[in-house]
C-alpha cells in the first residue's frame with residue numbers, strides 16, 4: 001500500500017498510485033513515476049490534502065483527483081459529515097439543512113462517494129478470494145414514488161464474518177435473484193472446499209431457481225425457512241431442506257435470524273427503507289447511492305460488537321482493554337483495521353466517469 005496522508009490503516013490488497021488526470025497517457029501504467037509533492041489546505045477545511053507529481057507528463061495533481069469529489073467545492077470534513085449523517089438514516093434534504101447546502105449539492109456529493117464505495121467494494125472482493133461458509137439471503141420491501149410500483153432490495157450476507165456481500169434493487173422475481181447470486185458467485189472464485197457452502201433463505205421460490213442455475217458447479221446445501229403468519233402473529237416455522245439434509249446444518253445454522261436482524265439494521269439506517277413514513281424513495285439512483293454508502297459504513301468502517309475477540313492478557317486493573325474490536329471486512333480478511341471515510345475518498349482506485 002502506498003503511503004498516503006490519511007492512511008493510518010492497512011488493506012490486504014496492494015494499491016499502486018497512478019495519475020488520475022484525464023488525457024494523461026499512462027493513467028494505469030504502474031511504472032508511472034508518481035512522487036509526493038507537498039500538501040495544501042482549502043479555505044473551508046482544516047484537513048491537509050496531499051499533492052502528487054506525475055513524472056511522465058511533469059504535472060502535479062491532488063489526491064482528491066482519485067474520486068468524483070474533485071472540484072465539488074466541499075471540504076473533507078463536510079463530505080465525511082454527509083456520509084455519517086446518511087448512515088444515521090437522514091434524507092438528502094435533512095442533510096442539506098444541517099450542512100447549510102443546497103439539496104442538489106448534497107445529492108451530487110453523495111453520488112460521488114457512492115461510486116467510489118461501489119468500485120472499492122468490487123476491487124476488494126475480486127482481489128481476494130472470500131472465505132464464504134454460510135450465506136443468508138433476504139429481500140426488503142420498498143416502493144418507488146407510489147405503492148403500486150414495488151421495489152425490492154435483495155441482500156446477501158455471510159454469517160460468520162457478518163460481511164454484507166452485495167445488494168440488488170428490483171422486482172421480486174427470479175431475474176433479480178439471479179443477478180444477485182451471479183455477483184456472489186464472482187466473489188467466490190474457483191476454490192474447491194471441504195465443507196459444502198450453506199445457504200438459507202425464506203420461502204421465495206426465486207432463490208431456488210437462481211441457485212440451481214448459477215451454483216451449478218458449486219457444492220452447496222440449501223435450507224428454506226417457511227414461516228406461516230396469521231395476520232402478523234407467527235404461527236408455525238417449517239424447515240424445508242431443498243438440497244442436503246439436516247446433518248449438513250449443524251449448530252445454530254437452521255435459521256434466517258442473522259439476516260433478519262441485519263435487515264432491521266438497514267431499515268434503521270437507510271431513510272428510504274423506513275416504513276410508514278413519507279421518506280420513501282422518489283428516485284432509484286438516490287436509493288442505490290444511500291445503500292452503497294451504508295455498505296461501506298457497515299463492512300469497512302464500523303466495528304461489529306459480536307465480532308470482537310477477547311484479549312488473552314491477564315487483567316490487572318478493571319480499566320484495562322479486554323477486547324480487540326473488528327469490522328466485518330477484518331473478519332473476512334480484507335483489511336487490517338477499521339477504515340475511515342477520508343481513506344475512501346483518497347484511495348488510488350480508478351473511478352470511470
Ligand SMILES: [Zn+2]
Pocket residue numbers: 019020021024025054057059
Ligand atoms: Zn499525469
